[in-house]
Amino acid sequence: MIRRFIGIAALAATVALPVAAQAQGVPGGVEHGSREGERAAGPVGAVVGGVIGGVVGGVTGVLGVNERPRFRSYVVEQHRPSYQYNEDVRVGAVLPDQGVTYYDVPPEYGVREHRYTVVNGRTVLVEPRTRRIVEIVE
Numbered sequence: 001m002i003r004r005f006i007g008i009a010a011l012a013a014t015v016a017l018p019v020a021a022q023a024q025g026v027p028g029g030v031e032h033g034s035r036e037g038e039r040a041a042g043p044v045g046a047v048v049g050g051v052i053g054g055v056v057g058g059v060t061g062v063l064g065v066n067e068r069p070r071f072r073s074y075v076v077e078q079h080r081p082s083y084q085y086n087e088d089v090r091v092g093a094v095l096p097d098q099g100v101t102y103y104d105v106p107p108e109y110g111v112r113e114h115r116y117t118v119v120n121g122r123t124v125l126v127e128p129r130t131r132r133i134v135e136i137v138e
Contacts, residue, residue, distance in 0.1 A: 062125050062135045067109050072137050074106065075116065075123045082118040089119050095131045102126060 083100045102115035114125045123137040
């Protein structure tokens with residue numbers, strides 16, 4: 001029984017890891033990893049795939065590790081005005097519904113679901129519907 005569980009978990013991890021690596025952050029990683037793991041190995045695979053996807057998504061963030069410096073340079077070149085925010089600029093913070101200007105992320109960065117803005121001199125990616133900061137690009 002234990003060998004079977006380990007075998008299924010290993011299979012699910014093998015299948016889910018490449019898909020999770022393409023995921024967008026922790027929530028996207030969990031979702032994609034779980035879906036692919038379940039497809040490959042059933043409920044056990046869904047659990048394992050979700051965990052692996054979340055870890056990979058958390059490490060890579062919304063922007064891939066290799067895209068961050070290039071995107072940061074892009075934003076600097078655009079000379080976007082910085083919104084002055086009186087709260088702590090952190091992942092999870094919700095920006096006000098007025099006064100902040102959001103910009104589309106160019107397609108070459110592979111980020112379709114989020115927008116970016118500059119807050120207190122820092123580039124942030126925001127979920128447009130909720131205005132929640134999902135990543136700080138440093």
